[in-house]
Amino acid sequence: MVEPLPSARSLMLVLHDVAPETWPDYQPFVQAIDGMGGVPMTWLVVPDFHQRNPLLGSPAFCRLLERRLAQGDELALHGYYHADDGPPPRTPGEYFMRRIYTHEGEFYALDQQQALQRLQQGLALFGQQGWPVAGFVAPAWLMSEGTRQALRHLPLRYTSTPQHLYRLPEFTAVEAPGLVWSARSAWRRGLSRLVCDWQCRRWREAETLRLGLHPVDMRHRSSRDYWLNTLRNLLAQGREPLTKSAWLDRKVGA
Template sequence: RRVYTHEGEFYRLSREAALARLHAGLKMFQRYDWPVHGFVAPAWLMSDGTRQALRELPLSYTSDPQHLYRLPDFSAIDAPGLVWSSRSAWRRGLSKIVSDQCEQRWREASVIRLGLHPVDMRHRFSRDYWLHTLQRLLAEGRVPLTKIDWLARQRGQLERAA
């Protein structure tokens, strides 16, 4: 309760309850004509029922902090991600330390996902981190892509290799 506050709404759901929420979300995206290709549960907390529901929907992926999972079979692809918890000063400080360490470990990773939350942009410290990180990664030759575009490139590489 102290680490995750209200992020776990998909953590204990049955298949039916998860399907109802996911369908409502998809309907809202359709109403505004927003593209949707995947679903990431808040704080990556998913019940077995949520996983079952995702297998039934026309979505391409979900993720956790270290992987993207192709749906419907949940095949894992290494795709580490940087993410912050910005609700308090101590969380922002710890997030920077952890993110700096992770980025060093992932220097050779084929992809590094950046998981920004709206609250990250409310604080100068976290906003500056994300802007500098993005500038540095671009200067290193990284190419910004959406998850679905990166997955399409991976699929294309696999098909060419086969």
């Protein structure tokens, strides 16, 4: 079942793959957003990005995230390693999803116990830091059935895919279309611009829009400027910026 949305139009600015290693990519962009004033962000935090970036090994970055929380931003759990470290793919379909589509689908092939253990480790780290956490987003938005079952047993309020948020534990779908770029090459950036421009026109009257940013977007002027300009345009259209949790809170109260 897909629930109706709140009546007020809104947007959600979401930073993916947040880690000490990716912060230098994001820093100038975040400074530009802060300069606009009053634009909260949802930061998708990876506890140990690619198994070489443990958060606890960077106290300064942890303090930065605490300051963002104090400013009204939200931190969500984004996998644990953000890297697919499972056994080799066994079928052509698995090979495509785990080796061609992405190498970062960490939760694509996990069974329920494996997923539960990794999720609990991530939540324990958040708890150790004293960070509130309401949401989990799987790397590349790829979740196995085991992951879905594990999420039903945890104190989380939501997860998401490219076009929906899902209220947990029931997995009630809530429409929340998202814009995202693939910025790894010039042709991908060109195609991403065309697709996102079309989606902005298609979803002009949508109740909410999610802007899903990645560190690689920040490394290219065309994609970085696109996100800044798109955000300005959406704000000028009267959309209210909200974190994911704030948007869900408003929905519950609607």
